[in-house]
Amino acid sequence: MKKFAASLALLALSLCATGAFAAQPEPWQVRFQSAGTAIMDEVAWFEAYTLWFITPITLLVMGLLAWCIFRFRASANPTPSRTSHNTVIEVLWTVGPVIVLLFLAIPSFQLLTNQYTPPEEPALTIKATGVQWYWDYEYQDEENPLSFTSLMLQEDDRAAAGKEDTSEYPRLLAVDNEVVVPVDTTVRVLVTASDVIHAFAMPSYGIKTDAIPGRINETWFKAEREGIYYGQCSELCGKDHAYMPIAIRAVSQDQFQTWYAAAQDDLEGANRALMAELESDDGEKVASAAE
Template sequence: MRRILASVGAAAAFFASAGAYAAQPTPWQLSFQPAATGIMEQIIWFERYSLWFITAITLLVLALLAYCIVKFRASANPNPSRTSHHTLIEVIWTVGPVVILLFLAVPSFQLLTAQYSPPEEPKLTLKATANQWNWDYEYQIDEPLSFNSAMLADEDRAEAGKEDVAAYPRLLAVDNEIVVPVSTVVRVLVTASDVIHAFAMPAFGIKTDAVPGRINEIWFKADKEGLYYGQCSELCGKDHAFMPIAIRVVAQSQYDTWLAAAKSDLTGANRALMAEIEGASKVAAAGN
């Protein structure tokens, strides 16, 4: 318990002092991660909206069961009723569910449509190829940029400059994050090289299978700068649990600088970007 409280406190301290937003799993988490996209905000709204119906229906069924158990128990009704039909009840339990399903179906279809309808043409296209057990990423631009991203081993943290476990959690931190500009529609083409995997980023509200020989397309538009974590969400072998996804959302100017440098020196570009972000966070914290 002390370790859990300590990890929660460390994470809270980091996010309170940092200028950038971030989302990652937390101990004893019961709800979704904080939304970083409009789609995820809609998902959270629909979850809360449908929960009202689920709660009401559950309580109604529980009340009816309790009523029937007490009202029609054998001791109170030694001679069972022979009633076989009741028109009003038939109408209620036919019309009622139809109305409830309509109230659930309309916003559900609206959300589904939004998930497949980007607000504008994507300005950046990435290809994510899943492997056992890491990811290959390709920026499909005039001069393509490709690199591999794998889980960061504890012994490599110091060399990578990622010793802060609150910002770079164990089993979630990677050696090379995806870097994208904020408020930009990004298309992600997802496939796999060996078995079925899945590309999932909870804070963005996106998840799709990575299937060998097939390309699935998803999109996102991150509204907040920060570092976001996801994982492979399809059982893909013995190291399935060690296949994280990390996306760093930055300002357009930071992205442009990183991209120009990454084409010739990815490691140096990542270090420079991290130093700039951490420096800005310290300045913001000092100003507060």
């Protein structure tokens, strides 16, 4: 029994080490991607909450339509009613929707307020600029600024980049340079574009902001779990709109500081060192479980 439990633990950690914490679309997925922020948890809760209203209302309307079609068909009701007013019905279909809307509006406004109100002053600011068809990123640090371009990873470049594991670096979503952020840190994102309208969307973080030329929109997130998260440009921006992914890698504070310092001089080398450290950490977890 102990061996069986150990095998299960080993399998679970092995999955974690091979990209189980990569938040991305899954085959036959009907719900949201796994949440990486508290805001996304609220979004998922609100979606489930609204279903408690949408489902019975839909069934009620369908039932009333079916009943009216059957009860008042011409063969069963050759002489149609001339009723033009019913006070009870008028009150019900006025008061009922108002009550339902109040139950939806209050949590909706609370969620909207939270989405636009960071819990604290952002410790890190990143500017994301949409370009046909890639993203430019700038870490807004006066003393040690960092900027780079993030392009969709081509299949022929996987081996050279060390990103052959498609479970962690999926086709059409993986990029050559991920945005790296520390967990448990409020990050401000300034979103704009250099040519046409794009949109910066990260489903697992619950953010989606238009990137408009000549204008800067602001959003924020606070990653709660380490891992790599994927999004895409969500505004039709031209022929390669579908090939403009967004990738954010959340790591520990120490790992972020090490990566950021190294990236000042060698971004590619810093990325490789970070990936190697993460793979080593996952390997140690799997080995510990096996013991």
